Amino acid sequence: MGWERELFGVLDDLEQQAEAAYDLERAAELADRSRAEYQQVTLASRLVASLDREVVLEVRGVGPTAGVLERVGTGWCHLRAPGQDWVVHLPAVLAVRDAAERSVPEVAWPATARLGLGSPLRRLAEAAERCVVRTVEGTAHDGTLSRVGADFVEVRTGGTGRVVLVAFTGLAAVQSRDP
Known part of the structure; x- marks a missing residue:
């Protein structure tokens, strides 16, 4: 044994x-x-996981933009900061600070997250809110959004009433201010 x-x-x-x-x-x-x-993880999927968090976005042509991340869509996000809101074009985002460690795959996003950049811009145009359209080159166009095309937005500038067309490819962010 x-x-x-x-x-x-x-x-x-x-x-x-x-x-x-x-x-x-x-x-x-x-x-x-x-x-x-x-x-396979995208910046947008990390941002979706960061909803309702305070984040800082480094935006080309704008610089650091801080606020609570309220919404993420296809190619854009919405930040709320004291006295102002930002619609940020994601291709203009250079860096993100204070994002969540996890991500949310696109299949788990709400249906509203599939809305493109034109959607929040159309809402701003319909509301006729005064805003500042900032380009990736650092130019600022102060006025109201009048119409939104397939790949551009019309900005009716303040004093002159001139219309400036800003291509989405050159758009960094739209800053709207509370009255």
């Missing part, structure tokens, strides 16, 4: 070694998979 116990002891030891080797191999495989899957 002694040799059986010894044999089972050796077999148990071999089994534990095999389990440990498998666990190491599995951990490396999971780490590789995790890195590979993370490449």
Whole structure:
């Protein structure tokens, strides 16, 4: 009986070694998979996970823009800050501070998150709110939005009433102020 116990002891030891080797191999495989899957995570999906948080966006042509992230849509986000709101075009975002550590995959986004940049701009145009349209080059157009096209917005400037067309590709953010 002694040799059986010894044999089972050796077999148990071999089994534990095999389990440990498998666990190491599995951990490396999971780490590789995790890195590979993370490449599918978008900035927008991280922002959706950051809704209702105070964040700071570094926006091309505008600089740091801080506020509570209230909404994220396809290609844009909405920040609320004291005395002003920002509709930020995501291609103009250079960096984000204080975002959530997790992300929300696009399939889990609410239907309203699929609305494009034109949607919040049309709301501002309908409300005839005074705002400042800021471009990625740093130009500011102060006035009201009048109409929104497929890839541009019309800004009726303050004193002159001139209409400036701002292409979405050059749009950094629209800043609206509370009255």
